Amino acid sequence: MATTARNNLSAKLVLLGDMGAGKSSLVLRFVKGQFLDFQESTIGAAFFSQTLAVNDATVKFEIWDTAGQERYHSLAPMYYRGAAAAIIVYDIASIDSFARAKKWVEELQKQGNPNMVTALAGNKADLEEKRKVTADEARVYAEENGLFFMETSAKTAANVNEIFYEIARRLPRAQPSQNPAGMVLVDRPAVGSQSSACCS
Amino acid sequence: MLQDDDDANSSSETDSIDQNPNPNPTTSIDQSLDAIEGQLTSISLHSIPPIPQIISALPSDSHSQLQQATVAQNLEYIDTLPSDSHSQVEQVVESPGEVDMERGVVDNSVSRGQGVLWRNNSDVDVDVEGQGSPSSSGYAGGKGTSSSSSGISGSGIEEISGDDEVDRVEVVNRSASFGASVDSEWLPGKRHVNEDDASVSWRKRKKHFFILSHSGKPIYSRYGDEHRLAGFSATLQAIISFVENGGDRVKLVRAGKHQVVFLVKGPIYLVCISCTEEPHESLSEQLELLYGQMILILTKSINRCFEKNAKFDMTPLLGGTDAVFSSLIHSFSWNPATFLHAYSCLPLAYATRQAAGAILQDVAESGVLFAILMCKHKVISLVGAQKASLHPDDMLLLANFVMSSESFRTSESFSPICLPRYNPMAFLYTYVYYLDADTYLMLLTANPDAFHRLKDWRIRIEMVLLKSNVLNEAQRSMVDGGMHVEDLPVNPSPLSGSLSSHLGQPRPPLDSTDGCKTLLGGPAGLWHFIYRSIYLDQYVSSEFSSPVNTPKQQKRLFRAYQKLYTSMHDRELGPHKTQFRRDNNYVLLCWVTQDFELYAAFDPLADKVCFLL
Ligand SMILES: Nc1nc2c(ncn2[C@@H]2O[C@H](COP(=O)(O)OP(=O)(O)O)[C@@H](O)[C@H]2O)c(=O)[nH]1
Ligand SMILES: [Mg+2]
Numbered sequence: 001m002a003t004t005a006r007n008n009l010s011a012k013l014v015l016l017g018d019m020g021a022g023k024s025s026l027v028l029r030f031v032k033g034q035f036l037d038f039q040e041s042t043i044g045a046a047f048f049s050q051t052l053a054v055n056d057a058t059v060k061f062e063i064w065d066t067a068g069q070e071r072y073h074s075l076a077p078m079y080y081r082g083a084a085a086a087i088i089v090y091d092i093a094s095i096d097s098f099a100r101a102k103k104w105v106e107e108l109q110k111q112g113n114p115n116m117v118t119a120l121a122g123n124k125a126d127l128e129e130k131r132k133v134t135a136d137e138a139r140v141y142a143e144e145n146g147l148f149f150m151e152t153s154a155k156t157a158a159n160v161n162e163i164f165y166e167i168a169r170r171l172p173r174a175q176p177s178q179n180p181a182g183m184v185l186v187d188r189p190a191v192g193s194q195s196s197a198c199c200s
Numbered sequence: 201m202l203q204d205d206d207d208a209n210s211s212s213e214t215d216s217i218d219q220n221p222n223p224n225p226t227t228s229i230d231q232s233l234d235a236i237e238g239q240l241t242s243i244s245l246h247s248i249p250p251i252p253q254i255i256s257a258l259p260s261d262s263h264s265q266l267q268q269a270t271v272a273q274n275l276e277y278i279d280t281l282p283s284d285s286h287s288q289v290e291q292v293v294e295s296p297g298e299v300d301m302e303r304g305v306v307d308n309s310v311s312r313g314q315g316v317l318w319r320n321n322s323d324v325d326v327d328v329e330g331q332g333s334p335s336s337s338g339y340a341g342g343k344g345t346s347s348s349s350s351g352i353s354g355s356g357i358e359e360i361s362g363d364d365e366v367d368r369v370e371v372v373n374r375s376a377s378f379g380a381s382v383d384s385e386w387l388p389g390k391r392h393v394n395e396d397d398a399s400v401s402w403r404k405r406k407k408h409f410f411i412l413s414h415s416g417k418p419i420y421s422r423y424g425d426e427h428r429l430a431g432f433s434a435t436l437q438a439i440i441s442f443v444e445n446g447g448d449r450v451k452l453v454r455a456g457k458h459q460v461v462f463l464v465k466g467p468i469y470l471v472c473i474s475c476t477e478e479p480h481e482s483l484s485e486q487l488e489l490l491y492g493q494m495i496l497i498l499t500k501s502i503n504r505c506f507e508k509n510a511k512f513d514m515t516p517l518l519g520g521t522d523a524v525f526s527s528l529i530h531s532f533s534w535n536p537a538t539f540l541h542a543y544s545c546l547p548l549a550y551a552t553r554q555a556a557g558a559i560l561q562d563v564a565e566s567g568v569l570f571a572i573l574m575c576k577h578k579v580i581s582l583v584g585a586q587k588a589s590l591h592p593d594d595m596l597l598l599a600n601f602v603m604s605s606e607s608f609r610t611s612e613s614f615s616p617i618c619l620p621r622y623n624p625m626a627f628l629y630t631y632v633y634y635l636d637a638d639t640y641l642m643l644l645t646a647n648p649d650a651f652h653r654l655k656d657w658r659i660r661i662e663m664v665l666l667k668s669n670v671l672n673e674a675q676r677s678m679v680d681g682g683m684h685v686e687d688l689p690v691n692p693s694p695l696s697g698s699l700s701s702h703l704g705q706p707r708p709p710l711d712s713t714d715g716c717k718t719l720l721g722g723p724a725g726l727w728h729f730i731y732r733s734i735y736l737d738q739y740v741s742s743e744f745s746s747p748v749n750t751p752k753q754q755k756r757l758f759r760a761y762q763k764l765y766t767s768m769h770d771r772e773l774g775p776h777k778t779q780f781r782r783d784n785n786y787v788l789l790c791w792v793t794q795d796f797e798l799y800a801a802f803d804p805l806a807d808k809v810c811f812l813l
Contacts, residue, residue, distance in 0.1 A: 047651065
């Protein structure tokens with residue numbers, strides 16, 4: 001959930017998508033301004049934070065870059081639970097990763113926070129010559145499912161900051177009643193996930 | 201002044217070295233360190249030629265004499281020569297002249313009826329090729345290479361490379377030509393993905409590890425792409441199930457110089473094919489660790505996937521973890537923790553470790569299951585919540601998992617992991633944070649929502665560590681290394697404490713005026729040692745130093761220790777107390793008591809009279 005203190009908003013954001021789609025690369029581009037040609041695959045989930053100034057307010061993103069491997073699928077809720085925003089990433093050069101992205105959309109629609117701001121990112125837009133998923137196809141899908149869509153490239157930085165700004169802009173501003181003072185996503189009792197395992 | 205040494209050690213608390221990462225110890229490894237010194241001293245009394253001036257310099261310390269007596273009584277001479285002598289043809293075994301206890305390390309264990317054993321090549325589908333041209337002395341079981349000249353072992357095994365586990369494995373009949381690539385240091389990720397069982401290079405690897413499912417689906421292969429090894433996996437599966445259907449479990453197959461070791465864990469089969477001459481018991485333990493590593497990533501509940509679907513394909517579940525397995529396998533040839541089942545601590549000054557331990561203790565009391573601060577493979581401090589204890593194997597697997605996954609270095613993370621010895625069925629969550637390039641903090645919890653609290657703890661811990669200079673001290677200790685045999689006192693001064701006073705401090709220059717200057721290494725030709733405290737689950741090993749200073753020699757010594765460990769823990773032969781082995785490379789000594797195990801390597805050129813006691 002997004003929490004506010006005066007004009008400062010703190011928002012949990014989760015990146016979901018197939019392994020190799022470029023989630024870590026997008027985060028690293030956004031947070032550190034860097035890009036690695038050989039980005040190591042993420043284990044579990046990595047946490048980053050980055051603050052953006054949007055109009056008169058600041059938004060502090062608390063970002064979960066998840067691993068995307070299947071083994072963590074049943075554990076994903078622990079990362080998207082309570083998230084104010086999600087970026088679902090696919091690789092425009094991979095049909096499979098687009099199919100996988102749709103699965104994540106379905107899962108968030110079923111399990112996620114209904115007010116979640118969800119973005120669909122068609123990453124690796126620099127690989128035009130290898131494209132398998134057209135922008136139109138993805139845009140239509142996004143509109144049908146209430147997501148906003150952008151093609152990004154972590155490599156060239158195209159649309160990377162933009163997608164985070166757009167999320168920040170769309171976050172619901174004040175939710176005073178929903179979020180008691182200073183609440184950050186801590187200490188919530190586990191909902192039966194203590195003994196959750198990879199493929200239960 | 202000897203008595204001053206003793207005083208110095210006990211009087212200045214801040215200068216003494218604390219090897220115990222637990223801040224509330226009942227025994228500390230400091231005491232053990234003092235004991236090692238005493239033991240080493242008493243060993244050197246026996247193992248060096250009795251140089252008169254040393255004897256006369258010996259203070260009449262009743263404790264050390266007591267130890268001498270113990271050594272003398274418990275000594276058993278065990279010849280290094282296995283009855284399987286064809287593999288030892290080039291080995292000159294110097295018999296010191298005492299009673300040899302014939303001990304067929306290899307063959308005896310085979311005939312002890314561990315499941316089904318095929319010792320004849322004709323039982324196994326092994327391509328027997330003529331004797332090739334051995335090219336170098338690789339690491340074959342810590343004994344140097346000896347090309348087998350016996351007819352029965354002519355399985356076409358040749359050492360190809362000196363430095364890596366490359367050899368020719370002919371398990372399936374295929375024609376072969378040369379062209380193996382040679383690997384050097386461990387690099388993250390899988391190597392040789394383009395190989396499969398038809399590749400010559402693949403078959404030349406000296407040590408293969410496979411994980412497959414009971415339906416024969418490949419799960420992991422050290423070399424080559426799992427999917428391309430489907431046929432090979434099916435062959436392994438066929439062997440295992442053939443034997444299992446007969447009510448037996450196949451554990452070991454010998455084919456010439458190759459050992460094929462199997463481990464069945466429910467629906468998961470693990471196989472090692474090796475011609476490294478490591479004891480098969482060691483290979484089995486390595487398979488156990490490999491299985492443990494898999495459980496650490498997935499939990500044992502993967503078994504349920506196979507109940508639902510016997511043909512379940514597990515490879516996607518392990519996506520991105522090749523580096524974890526390959527680094528574990530690499531550690532089987534350098535990290536003593538893999539066979540000692542103990543962990544080692546970074547040498548630090550007492551006050552430094554206290555500072556780290558105290559803050560971790562606070563965290564543990566706040567509901568964290570384990571708080572572990574490590575520098576590479578060495579523990580700086582480890583604290584568990586009440587009654588929770590961390591098995592050294594779990595620690596090894598966890599540290600390997602974290603260190604081999606580059607992604608933990610990028611930012612802080614919170615990942616599900618399972619500690620197989622703690623609870624193989626459930627995930628725990630581990631907060632991982634690198635404080636500097638080598639030092640990392642792991643906070644383990646059962647609560648999946650604890651991230652933010654652990655993050656806050658980490659910030660506090662980091663502040664304390666910076667304030668008390670722990671990180672700098674750790675870096676310095678990494679550079680200085682641990683104990684150096686050269687620093688051991690040449691004059692036997694039992695329990696003088698001077699050994700531990702060298703730790704964590706710059707090493708003094710070598711004293712060349714000692715009585716043993718003809719011998720390299722430490723006193724009495726001591727080259728290296730490992731001391732394991734059974735009670736503490738910890739070990740200390742000396743740094744490698746001349747003449748054990750090339751990677752090749754280190755690996756050979758490693759394998760020799762491994763063999764020694766295995767023979768000392770041989771259930772069939774009962775517990776051994778002491779063992780001497782002598783070969784061309786070293787004189788090895790092992791001494792096991794209820795409290796500790798000591799492994800030491802000496803210069804083989806030390807006068808052999810000394811072994812007669
Ligand atoms: N050409 C190109 N490659 C990318 C881009 N983003 C990521 N990659 C590469 O794709 C691979 C997988 O990226 P990674 O961020 O690890 O994906 P993740 O598994 O979703 O986190 C890496 O080798 C990246 O270098 C991009 O925008 N363009
Ligand atoms: Mg990633």
